[in-house]
Amino acid sequence: MTLAQLKQLKQNGEKIACLTAYDANMAHWVAQAGCEVILVGDSLGMVVQGHATTLPVTLEQMVYHTEMVARGAPDAWIVADVPFMSDATLAKGLEAAQALIQAGANMVKVEGGLPVLPLVHRLAELGVPVCGHLGLLPQSVLRHGYRTVEADEALIAAADALVQAGAEMLVLECVRSETAETISHSHAVPVIGIGSGPDTDGQVLVLQDVLGLTIGRTPSFARNFMAGADSVQSALRAYVEAVKNGTFPES
Template identity: 50%
Template sequence: MSKTTVSTLQQYKQDGKKFATLTAYDASFAKLFSEAGVGVLLVGDSLGMVLQGHADTVPVSVDDMAYHVASVSRGAVDALVIADMPFMSYTTPIQTYETATKLMQAGANMVKLEGGEWLYESIKGLTERGVPVCGHLGLTPQSVHLFGGFKVQGRQQSQADKLLSDAKALEAAGAQLLVLECIPTELAATITQALSIPVIGIGAGSVTDGQILVMHDLIGLTPGKPPKFSKNFLTDGRDVRGAVAAYIDAVTDGSFPGPEHSFSS
C-alpha cells in the first residue's frame, strides 16, 4: 500500500470514492489501522476525553498533542497523520506557526484548526510556509462552552449560511481538507458540493467525501452514552481488525452513516 497524501484524497473526491478515517493515539493502534487500510489518522484532542478522562477537550496541551503525534507517526507507516491544534494554541498567526512547528516536527503530515473565516490569515500563512491544513466547522468541541454543550449546528438558516461562507473562506485560504461535525445532512451536502477540497464528516450524514470516527466509538469503548453519530463495529464475533474492515466497507459502500446516525434541519 502506498502512502496516502492530500493528492490521494483529492483524487478520491474527483472519482467519487468515499474514504474512511479514524482517530489514533498510540503506535500500536496506528499500525493496526494503517495495515487494515485506513489511509488517514487523526491524532485528535479528543484524547482529553477518551484517554485523560476530562469532560471536554479544553485541557489538552500542545505538549500532550506532540507526544501522541510522535507515537502515532511511528506506527502509521502508510497513513496521512493529521494533528489537532489544541485549545487557544492558534489565537494569532505567530502562535499558530509555533504550534504547527511543534506538531509537524513531532511527525504530523497536516494540522487541523477549529474555526471559520477568522482563521484566514493563519491558514494562508501556514500553507505559504509548507504546512498542510485541515479545517473544522460545525460542532467545534473546543467551543463547547460557547455553544452551551455538544449541540447540532447549522439548523437555523443564518447559521447554515455562515457555515457555508466559512467553508469557502477556509478553502480560499489554502485549507486542503475540511471536517464537518454534527450538522444537518442537507447542509453537509451543500458544503461538500460547493468545495473542490475533500470533506470529511462526523455526524454530517453519508453525503461527505469521507467519514471519521473516534476509535473508542468504533470498538465500543466510549465513556458514557455513545454519540448518535457513532457505531460500535466490534460486534458479530469480530476482532478489532475485523471491526476496522467492517467500518471501511460500510463507509465505502455508503451504508454508514445511516439516517439513524445523522441529523436533519
C-alpha cells in the first residue's frame, strides 16, 4: 500500500479501512482482513500497558511496537503516533519522526493544529509523510478531558493549515459529522474518522474495541464485531466490510 494508492481510493469514492495494532501477530491478521492502514497508536498505553491515559507512552516504546507491526504487516500503510511531548520542540519532533520511520512506519501522526505546523512543514520538506490529528486530543486530556474543545470553524481552519503545511492525511476524532464531511470534501488528502460520522474517507477504531476486549467503558461510537462472529479473523473481515459498504458507522 502506498500513499498514492490511498489517495486514489479517496478519488474513487472507496472507503479506507484502518485499525490499530501493536504487535506482529495482530498486525498480520488486520492486514489480511483488508485494512489498508494500520495505526500504531499511543492508545497502547491504555489497552496494552494498562495506564489510564496515553501520556506515559515513551518514544522508545512506540519504536518497539512499530518494529513489531512492520514485521507483521509489511505491505500495509503503517502510521505511528508521535507520543506525548516527543514533539515539544522542532528538534525533538524531527528526532522522533526519524526513529519511527526507521522502525518501519510509513507515516507519522502528530496531534493538534497550529502548534505543530512548523514540524509538519519541515517533515514534508524532508519527504516524511505526516498525518495530522484534530478534534479530541488524547495527549491533552489533563487540560481538556476526553472531548473536542475547538469550534467547528477553528477545526476547519486547522485542517486547512495542516494540509497547506504538507500533511498528507488527517484523523478527525469526535468531530461533528457535518464538520468532518466539510473537511473531507475540502481536501485531496484522505481524511479518516473516529467517532466523527460516516462521511469521512475512511474509519479507524482501536482493535480491542472491535474485538470486544476493552476493559471498562467502550466508546459509544465503537462496535463489537466479535458479536456473532466465529473467529477473530471473521470479526476483522466484518469490520472492513462494514467500513467499505458504509454500514459502519451508521448515519
